[in-house]
Amino acid sequence: MSEFTATVTVRLKRGVLDPEAETTKQALERLGFDLSALRSADRFEIDLEATDADEAAERADEMAERLLANPTIHDYDVAVTEK
Amino acid sequence: MSEFTATVTVRLKRGVLDPEAETTKQALERLGFDLSALRSADRFEIDLEATDADEAAERADEMAERLLANPTIHDYDVAVTEK
Numbered sequence: 001m002s003e004f005t006a007t008v009t010v011r012l013k014r015g016v017l018d019p020e021a022e023t024t025k026q027a028l029e030r031l032g033f034d035l036s037a038l039r040s041a042d043r044f045e046i047d048l049e050a051t052d053a054d055e056a057a058e059r060a061d062e063m064a065e066r067l068l069a070n071p072t073i074h075d076y077d078v079a080v081t082e083k
Numbered sequence: 084m085s086e087f088t089a090t091v092t093v094r095l096k097r098g099v100l101d102p103e104a105e106t107t108k109q110a111l112e113r114l115g116f117d118l119s120a121l122r123s124a125d126r127f128e129i130d131l132e133a134t135d136a137d138e139a140a141e142r143a144d145e146m147a148e149r150l151l152a153n154p155t156i157h158d159y160d161v162a163v164t165e166k
Contacts, residue, residue: 003119009126021127024127024150024151027150028146028150031146031149031150033142033145033146034131034132035129035130035131035146036086036130036131036132037129037130038127038128038129038130039127039128040125040126040127040128041125041126041127041128042123042124042125042126043092043123043124043125043126044104044107044121044122044123044124045121045122045123045124046118046120046121047118047119047120047121048117048118048119049117049119059116062116063111063116063118066114067107067110067111067114068107
């Protein structure tokens with residue numbers, strides 16, 4: 001068993017309104033910054049023991065499916081690195 | 084001018100309590116998942132025009148300093164990709 005870190009990034013699906021990101025973008029513009037778009041996402045870094053990276057990715061994927069992401073409005077991706 | 088995407092990841096500094104991450108970890112454990120730690124972070128993907136990647140990174144860094152991160156409790160990093 002080795003220790004892995006699985007990074008799950010959870011984003012809103014295209015077309016789902018993100019008022020928080022819109023507000024952040026406007027606040028940056030009020031500070032004088034020039035930007036064309038801003039998207040926000042949640043990132044979870046999960047340390048877990050697994051026999052290999054594939055098993056770690058599979059378990060992180062299941063965590064995203066069952067709890068971290070809401071499949072109606074979110075997309076997610078999983079990246080695994082060995083510690 | 085080219086279009087770049089700057090990704091700013093904002094994390095709590097080591098030692099700052101993260102009750103939301105702790106609650107998420109416990110919820111995953113209640114679902115039967117085995118994990119040794121979970122950290123949460125905010126991720127902002129910012130589309131902006133700049134002359135080169137260095138300028139894009141510098142501007143994203145300034146956005147993080149001034150608005151996206153709270154230097155008392157947060158660390159952040161910036162990664163830039165050309166679109």
